[in-house]
Amino acid sequence: MIGGGTGVRGRLRQLLGVVAVAAMVGTTAVGCGGSDEESSGDGTVTLEFAQWWAPELPAGSFDKLMTEFTAQNPNIKVKLLSGPYASTKQQLVSGAASKTLPDVVGLDGAWVSDFAKQGAIADLTALMADAKYDSSQLASQIQIQGKTYMIPVVNFVYPLFVNNDLLAKAGITxxxxxxxxxxxxxxxxxxxxxxxxxxxxxxxxxxxxxxxxDVMSWVWASGAAC
Structure with missing residues (x-):
């Protein structure tokens, strides 16, 4: 997901670029919080990216993606904040409460509703419109009341396993x-x-x-975020 606080409108295009890279390996979403990015005198911007994916992937693979991204976007640097899932979750929950989230964050879909209610993440629908970004390029978007707050970097199939013999006994064809x-x-x-x-x-x-x-998977599969 992309979300954000101060100055987020001015850096939407940069964040969307980071999302494109994360989409190759991520497990949930990318987002942006309320912290200000660092800017140098030459116009280079440094974005903080908090996630738990780097420790779970083969050593160096996530850093390689960031290197490829910054090579293609020399005016953007990415500072990775990597840690285990549990500690990342606690840091992001604390950051959302104090509105001090990093610029880009990996999120579990179950956190989106609470973060959106806190105002810790931005309405991406408005940001994408301001940046004239074609949202049809996105495979899916997680929305709350018609507003996009999360962009999944991986989409899953929700299968329904069926015992045909049992259904037949119950008269279900x-x-x-x-x-x-x-x-x-x-x-x-x-x-x-x-x-x-x-x-x-x-x-x-x-x-x-x-x-x-067991319950939320049905909700998410139906297109809802909470």
């Missing part, structure tokens, strides 16, 4: 393709009795993995 059909199929399968249940999720407020992994 075609796998569900909508939530309404899914709910109807779940009820019919549950009506078979025994140990068969149409849909069972372990949901616990202390351990929210069930919600994020």
């Amino acid at each position: 075609t796998p569900p393709s909508t939530r309404t059909e899914f709910l109807d199929a779940a009820k019919k399968v549950s009506a078979l009795g025994g140990n068969v249940k149409g849909w069972a999720l372990p949901l616990d407020t202390a351990v929210p993995n069930g919600v994020q992994n």
Whole structure:
């Protein structure tokens, strides 16, 4: 995702360039926070890029991408802020609260709604329009109330695995393709009795993995961001 604070409109084109590079290897999104980029007397701009991808990729591969990018854009330098996922998340959460995020950040899609509500990330729809950037070049955009706040650098397929024999026993001839059909199929399968249940999720407020992994994937697959 690209988002931002002070001076972000003036550097949108530069940030979009960084996004293009990150899209080759990223796992979620790129964004920009509320910190000011460093500028030198010759017009060179240094952008801080916080992410956890560099430590997870083969040694030097992410730095190589940044080197290729800066070679093509000599007026832009990239300062990588790399760390494990957990520590990166904590730093970004703290930065969002104080509006001191780096210029470009890798984000988990689950954080976008909270960051947008805090005003820590920018409305990319307006920024892309100001920069006359053709958003149709993007494979997808994560939006909240019609405004883009995140640009995924990797898009995933959300498969539905089907037990055809079980569905046939419940009188279902075609796998569900909508939530309404899914709910109807779940009820019919549950009506078979025994140990068969149409849909069972372990949901616990202390351990929210069930919600994020089993519920939010349906929401994101439907095009929503929160």
